[in-house]
Amino acid sequence: MRTLFVSFSLFSLLAFLVVLSLSFGAVSLSISEILSGFTPDSEFYFTIHEYRFPRAVLAVLVGAMMALSGALVQGVIRNPLASPDVLGVSQGAGLAAVVLMTLFPSVSIFWLPWAALAGGISAALLLWALCGAHSSAIKLAITGVAMAALYSSAVDFLMLTRPLEINNALLWLTGSLWGRGWDQVFMILPWLVLLPLAFWLAKRMNLISLGDEVATSLGVSIPVTRLSALAIAVGLTASCVAICGPIGFLGLIAPHLARRLVGGRHQILLPCSMVVGMVILLLADLLARTINPPIELPAGIMTAIIGAPYFLWLLLKTR
Amino acid sequence: MSLSTHNLSVGYHDKAIVKDVSLIIPDGKIVALLGPNGCGKSTLLKAMSRILSPMEGEIHWQGKNLLTEPSRYLATQLALLPQTQPIPEGIKVKDLVAYGRSPYTGFWGRLTTDDNKVIQDAMDKVGVAELAEQLVSELSGGQRQRVWLAMTLAQDTPYLLLDEPTTYMDLSHQVELMELFKTLNDAGKTIVTVLHDINQAARYCDHLIVMKDGEIITQGEPETVLTKDMLKSVFSLNAQIHQDPIAKTPMCVVE
Numbered sequence: 001m002r003t004l005f006v007s008f009s010l011f012s013l014l015a016f017l018v019v020l021s022l023s024f025g026a027v028s029l030s031i032s033e034i035l036s037g038f039t040p041d042s043e044f045y046f047t048i049h050e051y052r053f054p055r056a057v058l059a060v061l062v063g064a065m066m067a068l069s070g071a072l073v074q075g076v077i078r079n080p081l082a083s084p085d086v087l088g089v090s091q092g093a094g095l096a097a098v099v100l101m102t103l104f105p106s107v108s109i110f111w112l113p114w115a116a117l118a119g120g121i122s123a124a125l126l127l128w129a130l131c132g133a134h135s136s137a138i139k140l141a142i143t144g145v146a147m148a149a150l151y152s153s154a155v156d157f158l159m160l161t162r163p164l165e166i167n168n169a170l171l172w173l174t175g176s177l178w179g180r181g182w183d184q185v186f187m188i189l190p191w192l193v194l195l196p197l198a199f200w201l202a203k204r205m206n207l208i209s210l211g212d213e214v215a216t217s218l219g220v221s222i223p224v225t226r227l228s229a230l231a232i233a234v235g236l237t238a239s240c241v242a243i244c245g246p247i248g249f250l251g252l253i254a255p256h257l258a259r260r261l262v263g264g265r266h267q268i269l270l271p272c273s274m275v276v277g278m279v280i281l282l283l284a285d286l287l288a289r290t291i292n293p294p295i296e297l298p299a300g301i302m303t304a305i306i307g308a309p310y311f312l313w314l315l316l317k318t319r
Numbered sequence: 320m321s322l323s324t325h326n327l328s329v330g331y332h333d334k335a336i337v338k339d340v341s342l343i344i345p346d347g348k349i350v351a352l353l354g355p356n357g358c359g360k361s362t363l364l365k366a367m368s369r370i371l372s373p374m375e376g377e378i379h380w381q382g383k384n385l386l387t388e389p390s391r392y393l394a395t396q397l398a399l400l401p402q403t404q405p406i407p408e409g410i411k412v413k414d415l416v417a418y419g420r421s422p423y424t425g426f427w428g429r430l431t432t433d434d435n436k437v438i439q440d441a442m443d444k445v446g447v448a449e450l451a452e453q454l455v456s457e458l459s460g461g462q463r464q465r466v467w468l469a470m471t472l473a474q475d476t477p478y479l480l481l482d483e484p485t486t487y488m489d490l491s492h493q494v495e496l497m498e499l500f501k502t503l504n505d506a507g508k509t510i511v512t513v514l515h516d517i518n519q520a521a522r523y524c525d526h527l528i529v530m531k532d533g534e535i536i537t538q539g540e541p542e543t544v545l546t547k548d549m550l551k552s553v554f555s556l557n558a559q560i561h562q563d564p565i566a567k568t569p570m571c572v573v574e
Contacts, residue, residue, distance in 0.1 A: 080408055203428040206418055209410070213370050213401040214467075218474065219394030219422050264409030267427060 003268055006261045010275045014060075017282040021056040022048060024286065026294045054181045059281045059299075061188055062177075062240045063250065067277025068198055069236040070251030071258070071270055072229045075205040077137045080259065083252035084237040087144045087230065090246035091151035092123025093238055097245075098155045098169045102162040112172070113187060113242040120238030123147065124230075134223055140230075175247035175300025177285050184243045191239040194232050201229055202266040209264065247281065247300045249307030254280055257310070280306065321346050321509070322367060322397070322478060326376035329366040330533075335374055336362040338533040344478075349504050350511045351520035354530035355554055360513045361402065361482050363530070367511070368399035368480050394422035398474040402482040402513075404467055406456050412466050413451040416442055419473030441472035444499060460487035468496070472503075479503070481512040485519070497523040517554075518570040521545050522563060529553055545569045 022034045029037070029044060037048025069084045077086065084090060096119020097112055127147060131140050155173070159166050204225045207215040212222050237251065254277035255269065262272045284302035291297060322344040330336035337359040344350055344367075352360040365371045367378055369385060378385040380396060398419075407415065419441070420434045430438070442448040445465045450458065455466060464487045471479060485493040500510050500523060514520045520527055521541035528538040531553045537544055550556045550571055558571040 078405055200426060203421060203424070203426060206428065207421055209405070209407040210415075210418060210470075211401065211405045213365070213368075213399060214404060214470075216370055216390075217368050217394065217397070217399035218418070219391040221390065259409045262409075263411065263414070264407055265414055269409075 003262055006272065007275075010261075010272070010279065014275060014279055014282070017279060017286065018056055018060075021059070021282055021286050022052050024290045025052060050181060054185050055177050055285070056282065058180050058185050058188070058244070059177055059285050060278045061185070061192070062244050062247070063254070063277035063279070063281030064274035065188075065191065065194075065236040065240050065277075066247060066250040066281070067254030067258070067273040068195070068270060069233040069240075070277075071255035071266070071273040072198060072201075072205070072233040072236075073251070074255050075208060075266060076226050076229045076233075077141050078209060078211075079137075079141070080256055081252070082141060083249075084233055085148060085248075085251065086141045087234060087237070088123045088127060088148035088151060089120045089234050089237045090241050091148040091155070092126075093117065093120035093241040094173055094246055095119055095151040095155050095158075096122070097172055098158050101169050101172070102158045102165045105165055113184075116245075117238050117242035120241055121234065123151065124234040124238070128227075137226070171298070172245045174298035175241075175245035175303075176288075176296075176298035177244055177281075178296050178298065180243065188239055188243055191235060194235050197228070198232050198236075198270060199267075201225065201232070202270055205229065205266040205270075206264075245298075245300060247284075247303055249303045250277060250280060253303075253307045253310055256314075321381055322511075323379045324363075324367070324376065325379065327363075327366060327373055327378060328375040329362060329371050329373050331362075331371075333374070336533050337366065339376070340533070340535055341376075342528070342535060342538075344509065344511055345526050347504070347507065347509055348525040349500050349523060350509070350526045350528060351524040352511065352513045352528050352530065353517060353520055354536075358530045359533040360530050362533075364399070364480050364482055364511065364513055365401075368397055369393065370399070370401075391422055394474070394476075396476050397478045397480060398471045398476040400467055400471045400479070400481045400484055402486065404463075406463070408456065410455050411451070412447060412453055412455055412458070413438065413442070415455050415466055416447075416469045416473050419470040419475075422474065437475055438473050441469040444472060444502075445469045446495070461489060461492055464488055465492070465496075477508060479508055479510045479512075481510065483513050483515060485514070485516070493519070517545070517550075518563075521570055522566050522568045541569055545571060 023029050033044050034048055036042040037044035073084050074080055074082045093116040097116040100107060100112060100115040127144050131143050159169055204220050207218050207220045208225060215222060255273040258269055258273040258276045262268045280303060284306060285299040288297040288299045288302045324340050324342045327340045328335045328338050354360050366373060380388060416438050417430060420430060421428060442451060445468050447466050447469055450462060455463060468484060485496060497519060504510060527541055527544040529536045529544060529549060536553055537549060545560055547560060550558045557574040559574060560569050560571055563570045
């Protein structure tokens with residue numbers, strides 16, 4: 001009953017935010033103007049079909065994928081404060097992107113997402129090589145955090161030693177949906193194949209939360225489940241970061257909020273996290289675009305502005 | 320002989336804790352593993368429940384090597400209740416107990432009417448039915464221990480392996496638990512449990528296995544195992560053996 005109510009509320013909120021995203025911006029449009037924007041001969045065709053709609057679609061996809069990735073990592077690490085960031089994937093992707101921008105400024109911007117994707121996946125492979133398949137969850141998390149700090153300081157080093165390219169790098173590193181369109185939507189679509197794989201792990205993720213010993217006794221292979229879940233999380237995070245840059249806090253707060261709404265059963269938690277992620281990123285992007293138009297703030301800053309107070313509130317409430 | 324070990328050595332990081340142990344767990348009994356801290360009783364239990372792989376030797380279930388049997392099948396045969404468990408976030412008591420049914424459910428974990436009956440039955444047996452809608456994270460240590468036990472019962476296995484199940488429980492719940500073992504045992508289940516309280520073991524268990532330094536020192540009925548010499552050599556205790564005036568089982572009184 002509660003789950004039904006929560007789903008209904010979340011989907012209503014999502015639909016409302018999609019309409020708002022299409023309506024607001026440098027120019028505000030009415031519902032009929034939005035609808036007419038989907039026909040090629042309309043004067044709003046460019047604003048809606050080429051600009052606001054693909055951007056909203058991308059926010060929905062990236063929000064869902066980052067949140068799902070966070071839910072998987074929190075499940076495997078067995079710590080609600082974990083997020084894809086503890087794997088160092090975002091930072092690895094960031095380092096690769098900054099290396100490309102600062103050391104090879106002549107290379108076409110077309111290669112930027114691919115370099116970031118390769119960086120993110122390499123970071124995950126390196127983490128796996130360092131920890132191995134049988135290490136404990138906590139060792140994985142600590143190693144991942146250490147690697148992430150290493151990548152971040154390498155990024156800082158590059159930006160400080162090459163101040164000429166710093167603006168582009170900074171813009172990319174804060175994570176934004178600015179300037180993204182249908183090309184980016186189509187780049188991210190193939191990664192959606194990871195979604196059913198994640199759901200297929202839901203039952204085993206529940207058992208992992210009971211501890212390695214009980215899970216083994218219930219017939220779950222810990223190394224196989226952990227590796228599959230983390231591989232899916234890495235794929236989801238790396239593809240999102242490659243396209244939008246590292247959008248902070250999303251993979252941390254979305255599953256966290258979802259767990260408070262519907263509890264910890266992954267059959268419900270995973271889809272609920274995805275919808276919460278969509279809502280948060282749409283809201284963040286909407287605020288980022290409309291606070292002071294036509295100047296845009298990066299959505300990554302907005303998620304942090306929404307996320308940090310939420311965490312403080314949570315800390316105060318649990319005291 | 321359903322569960323047996325053959326020249327089993329097992330431990331952590333190449334260091335054997337259990338050394339060359341050959342043991343047959345007697346079917347249909349309540350079996351207690353006793354011994355001082357670090358003697359290897361928990362390690363032996365973990366090996367028998369597949370948490371640790373043997374360094375040498377083998378563990379057999381129904382005459383077949385435990386490592387080559389399908390893990391889902393074994394999950395319907397042997398259930399383990401470890402000493403400590405993490406506290407799962409946002410999980411209700413009835414959900415946790417329901418997880419015990421996972422060896423029987425499909426990939427999405429959907430429960431049948433029969434599953435729900437087993438779950439309710441398990442919660443009734445350990446007296447946590449009235450906690451069903453509460454979050455596991457909000458329970459006391461003793462309540463949580465009983466909920467975990469209910470989950471183990473929901474797994475509905477002929478063998479139960481329990482690592483110090485009475486820890487965190489007050490005395491009345493400890494007694495209830497030992498009585499529950501009797502009921503489960505009467506229904507045909509074999510129970511292997513690590514216990515610290517020797518008198519509790521002697522009173523409620525049929526078969527005691529005493530370990531020291533990774534080896535089995537002695538085993539058998541409480542009357543033959545519980546002696547002045549054993550307590551001296553294994554536990555370094557000067558104690559007298561008397562008869563429990565109620566249960567007529569042997570009990571030790573430290574001098």
